[in-house]
Amino acid sequence: MSDFISLLDEATLKVSSTLDKSVGKRHLVDKSPETCWTSQQGLPQYIQINFKESRVQPARLSLTFQGGFVGTRCVLHAQSSTSQEWKIWTNVYPEDVNRQQSFDLPTLDETEWKSGLAALKLVFEESSDFFGRITVYDLSLEGRIVTA
Numbered sequence: 001m002s003d004f005i006s007l008l009d010e011a012t013l014k015v016s017s018t019l020d021k022s023v024g025k026r027h028l029v030d031k032s033p034e035t036c037w038t039s040q041q042g043l044p045q046y047i048q049i050n051f052k053e054s055r056v057q058p059a060r061l062s063l064t065f066q067g068g069f070v071g072t073r074c075v076l077h078a079q080s081s082t083s084q085e086w087k088i089w090t091n092v093y094p095e096d097v098n099r100q101q102s103f104d105l106p107t108l109d110e111t112e113w114k115s116g117l118a119a120l121k122l123v124f125e126e127s128s129d130f131f132g133r134i135t136v137y138d139l140s141l142e143g144r145i146v147t148a
Contacts, residue, residue: 004142007049007056011141014048015039019133028139036066039124041131045071048121049141055081055116058143062102063094069135070096071124076105079119080112081146086121089113096128100138116146 008029015025017040027035028047039045065071071094078089087110092103108114120141124134 002059002142004059004144007051007058007141007143008139010052010054012050012052014050016044016046017042023135028136031138033137036135036137038069038135039133041129041133043127043132044123044125045127045132045134046121046123047136047139048119050119051117055118055146056143057108057116057146058105058120058141060102060104060140060142061092061122062100062138062140062142063136064100064138065094065096065098066135066137067096067098068128069133070094070128071122071126071134071136072096072128073124073126075123075125077121077123078108078113078117079121081116081118082112089120105143 013025019038023038028037074092076089077086
C-alpha cells in the first residue's frame with residue numbers, strides 16, 4: 001500500500017497551446033471522462049505543473065490520451081525548489097491507446113532535487129497524430145510532500 005497523495009490539488013497548470021476554449025487545460029484535472037485538453041498542431045507541446053507552496057517528490061504519473069493523438073515521447077523537465085533552471089529528469093513513452101497509462105518515476109537523486117521540486121514540465125516531443133496534436137482526458141501525479 002502506497003502513501004502517495006495527489007500532487008495536483010495545490011498546483012497550477014500551464015499548457016503550450018489549446019485548440020479552443022472547449023478543450024482547455026482545466027479539463028486535464030476535472031475527473032470527467034467526457035472532457036479533455038487538446039493542443040494546437042505542431043511540436044513540441046507541453047503541460048507545466050507549478051507546485052504552489054509545497055516542495056514535492058513525484059512518484060507516479062498517469063495520463064489518459066485519445067488514441068491517435070498521443071504524445072508518444074515525453075521528456076519530463078524538473079525545476080528544483082532552489083533554482084529557476086529546467087533540467088531533464090526522465091523520459092516516458094506512452095502507447096497509442098485510449099486507456100490510462102501510469103509511469104513510475106525515478107527517485108530524486110540529484111543533490112539539488114533532494115529538497116523537492118517546485119515545478120514539472122511534461123514536454124511531448126513526438127505525437128501519434130500526423131499534425132502533432134495531443135489530446136489528454138486525464139492527468140494525475142502522485143507522490144509525497146517534502147518536509148523540512
